[in-house]
Amino acid sequence: MSPFISVVVPTYRRPALLIKCLDALINQSYPANRYEIIVVSDGPDPETFDAVNTFRTDKLVTIHILALPEKRGPAAARNLGWRSSQAALIVFTDDDCLPHPQWIRAFSDVYRITGKRMMAMTGRTIVPRSNPPTDYEQNIANLERAEFITANCAITRNALQTINGLDEAFTMAWREDSDLQFKLMKRGIRIYPVVNACVTHPVRKVSWGRCLKEEKKGMFDALLLKKHPEFCRMKINVRPPWHYYAMILFFVLAWSGLISQNIPMLYFSCCVWLAMVMLFAWKRLQNTAHTPAHIAEMIFTSAWIPFLSVYWHLYGSIRFRSFCV
Incomplete structure (x- = not known):
């Protein structure tokens, strides 16, 4: 039976x-x-x-x-x-x-x-x-x-x-x-x-820009890493990629240049940050739809994803006491 x-x-x-x-x-x-x-x-x-x-x-x-x-x-x-x-x-x-x-x-x-x-x-x-x-x-x-x-x-x-x-x-x-x-x-x-x-x-x-809400799930990468560090190293990259940190760094440098009135730093950092945002958006647009709405969504969300990803990974690291940033 x-x-x-x-x-x-x-x-x-x-x-x-x-x-x-x-x-x-x-x-x-x-x-x-x-x-x-x-x-x-x-x-x-x-x-x-x-x-x-x-x-x-x-x-x-x-x-x-x-x-x-x-x-x-x-x-x-x-x-x-x-x-x-x-x-x-x-x-x-x-x-x-x-x-x-x-x-x-x-x-x-x-x-x-x-x-x-x-x-x-x-x-x-x-x-x-x-x-x-x-x-x-x-x-x-x-x-x-x-x-x-x-x-x-x-x-x-x-x-x-x-x-x-x-x-x-x-x-x-x-x-x-x-x-x-x-x-x-x-x-x-x-x-x-x-x-x-x-x-x-x-x-x-899903709604336009839904991927930004999805970043919140990243907090649980810290919990998974805490419980299974060996398997995470073998099978899953649970940390944000390096270019997220670079994008945040140049964004912060641009604001520092603005506040300190260091015009060369401001212009240089803005140009590098914008270039990295456009490169990130371009990579996401490879083999995907090129409608005006989708292109706009990729550019807009590419500017925000690094900040949200690092924030939620940091939040998870603190909440679960597991370093995942």
Whole structure:
């Protein structure tokens, strides 16, 4: 008999995306009575509850919906989900993902063949994007090359219990999946790649300059570095690149020249800073869209990203007591 599987989907105030995900999940090739879907809202969310409770299907799949008492991040939502589940194998995806019809079966087949009580699996993620894509789409497309992401993975209950699940100190969707991967590796729990376990991760439309808000996530690089310094050195560059510091330096020198009325310093520093901003924007525009709005966005955000990146890394260094700047 096919093993019983629990699918955990964290969400928060995105009912339209969630319904598309649920529609893909109930139309799996896997026996409908051999898996359950557990939706976990990251805090009070009446709209999501209404959407799930009114979701109609003639399938035999059981859908549960839970909620955290307050917003605590997707890691906490996933923990509530798998700890409330019934299965020995837990499969994770996100509310903005569309699992392919063979997704659950692909994980199940590997789990059944290996017969291991302590194991994890990572699937394949496809990110459709425009031609040419925007800079934001390019960033999301990095998910296609990621070794392990919680948007498309499966872990046995025994393995999750051994590593105590996800670290809820990661209160945003950033680095919690790397932390999970590294904890599994430290315990010697093998992670199997399952290329047939495929999800599509559409890139949703975002507001102009959204990348500036994304820099806040950088604070959790310090936490990851504190917990797993050896793996961070091997696999992830968690510090801002050197040219961010150079851009900030010349910006500060320009202001110093203005305040001290040192005109040569002012002009020189301004020219170097502007040149570095334009070079940064030019690099980000390589192989991306060249519409006037996108070009303007790249120039504007390229001037601000270094400051925000260094600030949030410094903030994380202080908050988590781990030097990451």
